[in-house]
Amino acid sequence: MKIITHSENETIEFGHKLADSLKPGDVVALIGELGSGKTCLTRGICQGFDVKEDVTSPTFVLINEYRGRIPIYHFDFYRLDSSEEVLNLGVDDYFNEKDGLCLIEWADRALSVLPAKRIEIKLTSLFEQNKEFDREIEVSHLNP
Ligand SMILES: Nc1ncnc2c1ncn2[C@@H]1O[C@H](COP(=O)(O)OP(=O)(O)O)[C@@H](O)[C@H]1O
Numbered sequence: 409m410k411i412i413t414h415s416e417n418e419t420i421e422f423g424h425k426l427a428d429s430l431k432p433g434d435v436v437a438l439i440g441e442l443g444s445g446k447t448c449l450t451r452g453i454c455q456g457f458d459v460k461e462d463v464t465s466p467t468f469v470l471i472n473e474y475r476g477r478i479p480i481y482h483f484d485f486y487r488l489d490s491s492e493e494v495l496n497l498g499v500d501d502y503f504n505e506k507d508g509l510c511l512i513e514w515a516d517r518a519l520s521v522l523p524a525k526r527i528e529i530k531l532t533s534l535f536e537q538n539k540e541f542d543r544e545i546e547v548s549h550l551n552p
């Protein structure tokens with residue numbers, strides 16, 4: 409599934425809709441450049457699960473945990489040096505956590521340690537086509 413949003417709010421609203429199709433135990437890999445809307449979409453998904461806290465990239469702590477209707481584990485792998493670091497930090501334990509939802513920004517920095525069964529969301533800014541507020545969002549369910 410592929411859509412184009414035309415504003416930050418549209419991306420958040422798309423996140424609300426996506427939340428309806430997500431369930432505890434799902435691992436969502438968010439892939440896209442800086443400013444492509446990963447945090448914005450995460451915010452929408454979290455709102456869809458009635459998270460009341462502020463949703464911001466866990467840049468310094470690697471993981472934020474929110475309590476909505478289900479626990480949500482929000483990661484940002486931007487500062488990760490290698491995928492082994494994920495294993496060393498024991499972060500992969502969360503991926504097997506069946507009661508919560510994992511949302512991972514910059515997931516492409518550690519694809520090899522993510523579960524093969526995951527939802528991949530690729531975000532692309534259409535900035536270069538002079539569409540400053542357009543973002544292409546492609547959702548794929550990987551289930552090998
Ligand atoms: N259609 C859109 N969807 C999401 N963000 C948008 C959109 N158009 C413009 N923006 C802006 O792009 C930026 C996206 O930031 P953010 O979600 O933090 O990106 P990332 O987490 O991928 O680095 C925000 O400043 C937001 O206002």
Ligand SMILES: [Mg+2]
Pocket residue numbers: 446447465513
């Ligand atoms: Mg971000």
